[in-house]
Amino acid sequence: MISHKILKRFLLYRICLHKFQRLGFTKVFSYNLGEEAGVTAEQVRKDFSLLGIKGSKRGGYDIEYLLLEINNIFKQNGERYVIIVGMGNIGQALANYQGFRENKIITVAGFDLDPSKYTRKNIIPVHHPDKIDEIVREYGVKTAIIAVPEAAGQEVCDRLVASGIRAVLNFSPIILHVPEHVTVNYVNLRNELESLFYYT
């Protein structure tokens, strides 16, 4: 089991490795990667040794190989299905988000209480939340995005968990209560922006 903290570091390394690739590099040393990521070279080596990867002292690490191994952690070679509950501004933006599609993340469906969203020209099919169970089972979806107003967040979450969802990305500004086998990541856009006003 890799801790959440280390997972986040691997995703950070990936951002840095993509940058090095754009600059034309194919190899990287732990201290280059550490410097760009803001961690020590030792930490970099320790993290990759978790994946059984060792760099060579003279040549460093092969960037392509590191990226492949990082992507494997996040099952990029498997089927990465996701559903979105709440097709407001945020939900719609996520359904259209290139960053997901480019990386083999398939948004199979969206859900919303508002029937006007079912007929609109959406990039993904949008259904009534009553169909969550059916879609989750049909595609074997394990991951869901919650982008509903806060008053509906916990109820939606309970419904998702009951249908078999095991991982939730939550944009609702509430703390979700979930069973132990379910993982929640939080993105609170208002808080991320507001905390900045302290510094201005």
Place this chain on the structure above:
Amino acid sequence: MISHKILKRFLLYRICLHKFQRLGFTKVFSYNLGEEAGVTAEQVRKDFSLLGIKGSKRGGYDIEYLLLEINNIFKQNGERYVIIVGMGNIGQALANYQGFRENKIITVAGFDLDPSKYTRKNIIPVHHPDKIDEIVREYGVKTAIIAVPEAAGQEVCDRLVASGIRAVLNFSPIILHVPEHVTVNYVNLRNELESLFYYT
């Protein structure tokens, strides 16, 4: 100076306090708030004592008062202006985001290289990035959101910093290099979602 970690906790407390208000409470004890926020009661008391607030042993804290003091940290009574650079899916969603408008965060303008975005019916005026300087000075904006593709992220950031921006919320999947007086918060939507696939 309040550390970023403590700022985040105050924002977390606010989420919990809003929940208690919805449930009809007007007072809260440190252990109630701590339990909901996932921290110790002692931590809650310590954090609020930083703001010079003490609860009463018999009555606890006044929720309305705590919210007022938390909002003061984030200058809710001042002018909270923000600009958005990059009016793609994410930028547009943020321009329309209720969570900002409800909380007196005023998005004064968006910027995009694509001229078709200037005439579209936007909720905010959208300009060419060449106008960043002018708008930032006109409104005295100190906070900006970057929602451009990764290849443009650093260049946009440099331009913002040069025009006087001191706080950036960055959605581009890159690490930004900024001078010491500038604060950056990162939201990497792809990473937030991808890290979940590890658990599924």
